[in-house]
Amino acid sequence: MNFKKIILFLCGIIYFHSCKAQPFVAFDVSQVFSKFKFTDSGNNKSKDYNYNLVNAYNLGYLKASQKGLMLGINVGLRKGGATKQIGELGFAWNFQYADAKINVGYMLKKWRIRPYILVSPYYASLINATQIIGEKRYDIKKNKIVSKDDFGVISSGGVNIKLSDFISLYSSFNLITGLKNIETTPSQKLNNRGFSITLGIAINITKSAPQWLKR
Numbered sequence: 390m391n392f393k394k395i396i397l398f399l400c401g402i403i404y405f406h407s408c409k410a411q412p413f414v415a416f417d418v419s420q421v422f423s424k425f426k427f428t429d430s431g432n433n434k435s436k437d438y439n440y441n442l443v444n445a446y447n448l449g450y451l452k453a454s455q456k457g458l459m460l461g462i463n464v465g466l467r468k469g470g471a472t473k474q475i476g477e478l479g480f481a482w483n484f485q486y487a488d489a490k491i492n493v494g495y496m497l498k499k500w501r502i503r504p505y506i507l508v509s510p511y512y513a514s515l516i517n518a519t520q521i522i523g524e525k526r527y528d529i530k531k532n533k534i535v536s537k538d539d540f541g542v543i544s545s546g547g548v549n550i551k552l553s554d555f556i557s558l559y560s561s562f563n564l565i566t567g568l569k570n571i572e573t574t575p576s577q578k579l580n581n582r583g584f585s586i587t588l589g590i591a592i593n594i595t596k597s598a599p600q601w602l603k604r
Contacts, residue, residue, distance in 0.1 A: 411595060414448075416589060424438045446465050446467075486539065507561070509542065541565065541567040555592065558588075
């Protein structure tokens with residue numbers, strides 16, 4: 390059953406690629422508010438984690454059909470982690486991921502300001518991870534305290550502002566839902582959570598490319 394779903398999805402991508410759709414190259418930056426969802430061995434959920442303000446950068450390729458359907462891929466760098474205060478002792482976790490996303494969505498193309506929604510499954514590879522306790526810093530990737538990768542879904546809602554046939558600006562609000570348990574300690578669960586605000590620019594590479602590149 391899973392194999393059939395994969396085949397159908399790949400066929401959909403091939404069909405979408407062959408249909409009349411405009412290709413865009415996009416670059417964006419995000420302010421990320423990252424935290425954790427933690428569940429201990431007794432199934433008790435902790436609400437003591439605070440947001441860690443970090444950033445993310447993405448480069449993507451997107452196709453948008455005349456009916457508003459969108460399909461694309463992204464690669465980028467995203468930071469994560471959280472902070473926590475226990476008494477007078479401060480804790481901080483700082484992660485950095487390289488991630489890849491598949492973007493599927495819809496844009497309402499009636500006006501120059503165009504609302505859209507996106508659902509983006511992602512896979513992320515951990516580049517580095519540190520834990521700071523007071524004045525001490527620990528490399529928790531090297532010590533294998535956290536998983537070396539993560540996967541999940543980023544759900545987005547935003548607006549695209551069409552400046553011309555060549556270029557547009559966009560902004561979105563994104564919910565980050567990590568689905569993998571990144572905690573390596575048995576019977577405990579730690580998931581990435583958070584939200585971000587994105588600003589980006591998209592360039593229509595068909596309309597803006599020189600004629601000799603289109604041949």
